[in-house]
Structures are given as C-alpha cells and as structure tokens.
Amino acid sequence: MTTKIQTVLLTGKTHTTPSHREGAPRGDERVDIRMSIPGKADNEIVLQAIQLHPTAEQLFAGAWSACYTGALGVAAKAKKVALPADMAVDIEVDLGQTGGAYFLQARIDVRMPGVALDVAEAIAHAAHQMCPYSKAVHGNIDVATNIVAADALAA
Template structure:
C-alpha cells in the first residue's frame, strides 16, 4: 500500500553526478559533498552514511514530537548511534538498519514506550517498514 501525503510540507532537492564515486549538491547549497564507494579509498561520504545520519536525525525529531504529546521529558544528552549495513540479496543489493538509542536516566519502560511510538510516526521508519530489516535498540 502506497502512502499518499495529505500536504507537502517540504521538498528536498539534490543534484547528483557520478553515482557512488561522484558529487551531490542541494539546490540551496547547504550540502555540497563528494561521494566515495563504501570501504574504498576516497575523501567522500557514501549513501549509507548519509542514510544513517538522516534516519537518526529524523528519529530524534520523532522522539521529540512524541515526548511533547505525552509530556515526557527527554534527557539533554540523548543520542543515536545508527548503523546501516549494505549487502547482497537474491539478485540485488539491500540495506539493513540498527538504531542504538541512548536515553540516559530515563525509566526503561517509559523509554521503550517512547521508542515504540516514535517508530510509528518517524517518516524514515514509515518509509522502510516492511521493506528492510530495522532494529530500534534501547541501549
């Protein structure tokens, strides 16, 4: 089932050349990066690193939204260590994600409930659900 947007709030635009060994730049110039294949020499980043950064930042935003609605207090030093695996699948390539979430000082049951709720509202979680393996781990 395809999810349709009720309203477009923002559109990100990037121009990319050269693929995994190229360059990408957003239309506003805020991001202008060199790309290098993962695990190979080069001074650029790769799509998996960008996905890890984007998903983890978005997930923190989802946690903040859930916390605001539930009146939960998030620790100032909350953090996510995101890991994105790249590997072969039958006839193609795929990715898998692990989000290792640190919520120091927060009650474990409350923290887990927050993560579960955030995983339901995060746009990246909704985009990947049922398509790739995603583990959200409270560490």
C-alpha cells in the same frame, strides 16, 4: 517482506544528538552537520562523526537519524517526559548482498539515560510511528531497535 543479508558490503554509521548551542565542533576526519527541525526556532540536531566523503548509506542513516531524533522529542513531549540532555541516536545502515541481489538493513541504538526502560521503549515506538523514514522502511528492510535507558544502565 524483507530479505536477510548474507554478506555486508559496507556500513554507514551516524551518531546524532539534539543540540541547543551555537557552533558545532569539527574534526579533521569527520564532518559535523547541523540540521534544524522544521517549524522549531532555536532547535537543531547535530550529526557527528560523519566521514569526509560519506556513502549513500551514511547519508541515509544521517537523514533518518535527524528525523527520528526530532520524532523522539515530539513523542516524549506528548507523553509529558523530558528527554535527557545526553540523549543520542546511533543508526547503522548496511548495504549487503544475498545471491545476486542487493539489500539494506539497519540497527538503531537509542540512548536515554535516566528514563525508565518501559517509558523509553514507548517513546521510541511512538517515534517510529511518526518518523517518515521509519515509515518508509517499515516492512521493506530489517530494522533492529535497541533502547539503552536507566534500567539498562544500572545493570
């Protein structure tokens, strides 16, 4: 059973995109982290806009986002759907308080331009079923998933 947060104390945010290119841009106020998917040659995930001294919530969001992005690729392949090159996953993890207790909650935005909304939702749901981070938090924290796909972009 999850508990609703009354006061958000801080939020860790990540923006994750799959990348198949060498090198990742680096900025003065952020750290871009390159991660790879185990067992996949030449397939990396780039975490962008991470603060120079990230919080635990941001690191958790980053690890979850990288794992979930990989799971989206596996789920799409199983459904014989090509993910768009500009697909992205944004995860925000809040640390909050209710009474004297501390809790986490999360929001996930999955961006799949050019993919029909029902297909994108099915892929996102399947990815949650296989991503170890999604499974670990299921039923333990509030998680809201928002899909932005072709149908939503046209509106």
